[in-house]
């Protein structure tokens with residue numbers, strides 16, 4: 001029988017992990033909650049002095065960011081979003097690298113995610129090759145107050161590159177590049193792809209299926225273990241994404257449960273025992289600040305009805321304040 005929940009059974013492991021290991025309880029609650037729990041509080045920093053120097057929002061953004069502003073600031077934002085509910089999440093099927101779309105609920109989750117990050121500047125977006133992650137990024141960015149347009153870069157061939165060229169500098173400034181990479185794909189689930197998770201547990205036993213799904217180094221039949229997925233996802237993060245952050249760019253990554261668990265393992269320096277208890281909800285953005293070469297976890301930005309004035313760093317506070325001044 002199909003059920004839509006794949007996460008609820010790990011609730012106790014999640015809270016024990018949280019209690020034992022997390023110095024950031026409020027911020028990490030989003031990461032560890034089951035899909036039936038709702039976010040309550042966040043470690044947002046309340047803001048702020050009206051005496052903050054006024055900087056035009058465009059100066060704080062990519063394309064519009066002045067070199068002087070960049071050099072002064074060694075800080076950038078990293079947002080991670082697991083895609084919204086997919087058709088196969090709904091049917092409780094192992095999905096892996098099968099390319100299925102979002103459900104209506106997934107679309108709504110992506111829009112809600114967009115509302116949570118609409119005041120955070122985004123300079124560049126990374127996504128997987130899979131449509132559920134790309135849909136999530138696009139729908140979320142549609143909510144952004146800057147209204148820049150995410151544009152997928154097609155570098156798969158020189159013709160694709162040439163045929164998707166933009167010939168207006170002004171239009172380029174109003175665009176956000178979206179880089180897609182197979183390395184950010186969901187873990188390849190091998191011969192489990194397309195099978196119902198509950199029926200598979202009945203056939204092979206709960207313990208075996210739990211080992212396939214949540215051990216660190218045991219791969220499902222002909223598929224990738226989390227360790228194998230982490231190897232390619234983290235290598236890509238270090239090679240392609242970290243340099244953008246070092247360069248002062250604010251990055252959004254829209255990807256998958258296991259590719260993001262791998263990246264969070266790297267960001268939060270989790271051990272292989274810790275990462276196996278980490279669960280990510282669909283469509284909940286998580287914010288990190290990259291500062292002085294390290295990652296500071298800031299939890300999930302509040303939704304529009306959850307807080308009035310907030311920010312996660314002085315720079316993001318200024319950005320929001322200037323958007324308010326400019327647009328309201």
Ligand SMILES: O=C(O)[C@@H](CO)OP(=O)(O)O
Pocket residue numbers: 006089093094095096097186187189213257258
């Ligand atoms: O089916 C999948 O591809 C993944 C994510 O939905 O499942 P799991 O929760 O087992 O990692």
